[in-house]
Amino acid sequence: MDSGALLPILALVPFIGALFPALMIRAGRDACALMTGVATLLAFAMLMTMAPAVFRGEVLQAQIEWLPALGLSASFFLDGLGFLFAGMILGVGLLIILYARFYLSSDDPMGQFYTYLLLFQGAMLGIVTSDNVLLLLVFWELTSLSSFLLIGYWKHLPEGRQGARMALAVTGGGGLALIGGMLILGNIAGSYDLTVILTKGDEIRASEWYFPALILILLGAFTKSAQFPFHFWLPHAMAAPTPVSAYLHSATMVKAGVFLLARLWPVLAGTPEWFYIVATTGLITMVLGALIALFKDDLKALLAFSTVSHLGLLTMLLGLGTKFGVVAAVFHIINHLTFKAALFMSAGIVDHEAHTRDIKRLGGLRRLMPITTVIACLAALSMAGIPLLNGFLSKEMMLEAVSQTEWWENPLFVPVLATVGALLSVAYSFRFIFHTFFGPVRDDYPSKPHDPSFGMWAAPAFLVVLVIAIGLFSKATVGPLVAVAADAVYGGGKAPYYSLKIWHGVTPALWMSVIAVIGGIVLMVLHKPLAWVWNAVPRPEAKVIFEWLLDRIVRLCRAIAEATHNGSITRYLAIFAVGTVALGYIAWSGGGMTPATRDPLAVTPLAAIGWLLLVGATGYLVTIHHNRFRALIVISIIGLMVSAGFVYLSAPDLALTQISVETVTILLLLLALYFLPKETPRESPAWLRLRDGAIALISGGAVAALAYAFMLRDVSVISDFHLANSYKGGGGTNVVNVILVDFRGYDTYGEIIVLGIAGLTIFALMESLLRGKASARLRNWTFAPNTSLDRHPIMMVVATRFLFPIACLVGVYIFLRGHNEPGGGFVAGLVVSIALLMQYMASGFAWAQRKQTVEYHSMIGLGVIIAGLTGAGAWLAGRPFLTSAFGYVNLPPIEEFELATAALFDLGVFLAVLGAVMLTLYSLSRIARHAGETVNPRPMDYDPSRRMRSGQEGM
């Protein structure tokens, strides 16, 4: 079990390796390929250390808890099936890395290629070693994503981009279905661990959710493995560089679907649903893929459809639901890998050397490229199922498996179709051989072909050696692997009788094989007239249908987006308001409203007058909002009434805050309005105002109803704790203030930071404004001619000077008493800033600015730092952040007063609020100065420009 610990590292190695190629490419292409190869080799070596345990039949496991609450853990396991696939992924990966080094031209970004390749390799390795199905799903989607990158590697080719998008849409869509299926499966089994799920086969098959889960999982597997009717993406993915086609589309990614079928075979297989859906789909795919392959002229397209056909074969074998079928499938997975990867690489060599893959433009390559010819022909013969090669053995096994299969009580249906599939497979394999390599040498190849360098044909040659070795000595070479992998698929028990011999005697399978070979050759000979017929018959083109469908979906989405997000924020807000009310209505109509538990308070005449003022002011504001100055005056009435309401309803702190914020806000709006149009044009048509009015009334009514319902019902509150501990624990009797600076000090700390950021944002906005287009506009600003000659009335100057120390003292008083009486840092900050603003208003900006000694920015920073340090001070006493301490000091002649760290915190709040408010208004007034408003260096001054002009007039 020790070597199981290596599993997570094994799955990680390719991902870590993916970091290097992009860096190593600077050291040259060889170094880049070598580094990629080393990463893969390392993983392969790690896998091999686990081989002995796997062949002993052990299941290696490793688990790292990740999100246990979601049932998600990074757990891995390796059994025979996982070992087989991991070996294939890494082994073929090594060959592909070698092949790609020579295949990619110097214009291609090789670092990128190898990075994508390793990402893909890691994702595949993850799929086959994941124990947790959620983890498996993550890797599953990762393969879709990384294969998207690989298929679209040649970004300049539209075919590449379109093929990549199609592959992603189909496999990604299937992946979504798979997520649903796997979650159902996990729910039935009560665990998301595959090792647990695999033991619950009977339970899952008996569940009423079995069928939906099956359909969803099959959707995932069929899209990935290009089964009919999702087969269309695979040929289009052939726009990828050939190493990608050889790796993804013969050996690994498309086999992921087959892997999933095999992995879940013990829990899903054995039911009629499984047989009829899986076996039939596989059978159709097998025959259809082979038929289309026969008439393709592009070498890679031919191989792609042949892959579709062979994947169909594998799916059908697993669909049979018999152990013998499983053995045949596992054996064929190995064989298909060897010959198909070799064939893809050979096709890539032909393409690379002759600069074309079109069979019609090829032929006679036998004399020009002898080595490639030998490799390709042996691999193709194996694909055709000719004796002494490995393809023959597994094809015989397949025919043997189907020869006794009844389909809807029809004993001939499956065997006949399987024979037809094999026959077509012989035909296209021979076409591949004869029309490419045999026949007369031509003199019109786009480029004169010759055998490539050793590096390029080494990988396919190695695979062909395997083809022959397995074909001749299957028992010795892959016998144990097939046994252990098949055993892992059907989950132990007695192995079925099978033998990996070449000669089984005269069996039905042999006769079917003979028929297939003879029929295939006949078809090959008759290819020309048959192709004529094939091309004359109209067929539905999958790509056209797919694009039509895609176009429809895009149009639908676009219509929805354009109807809702048309650039009008008014529309979003309207939709938002209506949507919120609708959601509220749905929640309300669901019932669950308890009867009212509180008696309403009596209405006093005072409250009624306040209400009338508020309602009247709001209504008036809405009707006259076009006159912006008047609207500001009216809105301040509303603010005043809200503050009065707070006073009346036992919230003195709120009232203080509201009224000071009110003052600052109105000042701010007045300053801004100076530079904005003074009138809002009446531009909304009547129907729009009516519609907005209706929305407003509905929203208002809903909120009113909600508030009313809420106020009359009791709910459990946590405030009793605050009331009880405010004095004992926080040392203050003003519970609101103690909550702010103590109980919920963290919130307050965050809030002053937000406020500081808002102030700084405004300052920054202003800075950039004054540098941009607005700057020129401001410089040409003409001030309204009706400004007062007496800008700083002497009465006001004197009054504010006199008031300033008093106002500041009030601020200090409010701050100091805050802990025990209404007040505190927030209010004090606002009060002091109002005192300062009065100076600005009365004596002018320049004069007031010159008196300023501390920058407002630093004031914000200082406030936050003081608050933070006060909080951190608690650490020194070994307490959590912001724990407050307090004590009482008796300092005669003043009466006993309290010293609390909370007061220090409140000082931080005070400074931050003061700084933020002042910075905001300071930023705004800078606009005015930038616009060329004259400033007065001394207080109580006339507008200098005015005086000059009047003086001139006098002369």
Next chain:
Amino acid sequence: MEMIVASSVGILTAGGVYLLLRQRTFPVILGLALLSYAVNVFLFSSGRLAVGLPPVLNKYAETAYTDPLPQALVLTAIVISFGMTAVLVMIALGAYLESAEDGVNIDLKRPDIDDDEDEPTGPMSAP
């Protein structure tokens, strides 16, 4: 009393929403201010209403108090809504100074901002 507070919240919301749906920045800011009042009062009212029971502890007598927690939350909310209004005012001002327009909506139908680009479709060689 509850009716008075609830209807005030409703009217403030209605006025706020109506002004929010206007086409110019200034009424939208006013609408947001009204909506802030409404939200603050609503949050405050979630502590239930009480007259003459401020949450300032009385050292000398056992009395009832109103719920202090919503008050503390609303207090910071008032200050934060000032910050929000200020940022919004500045954005509105900047937009107006930059473009001499104070409308809030973008007309996507205008040709100069239509950036609808379809992927170029090359000739396809069907495999």
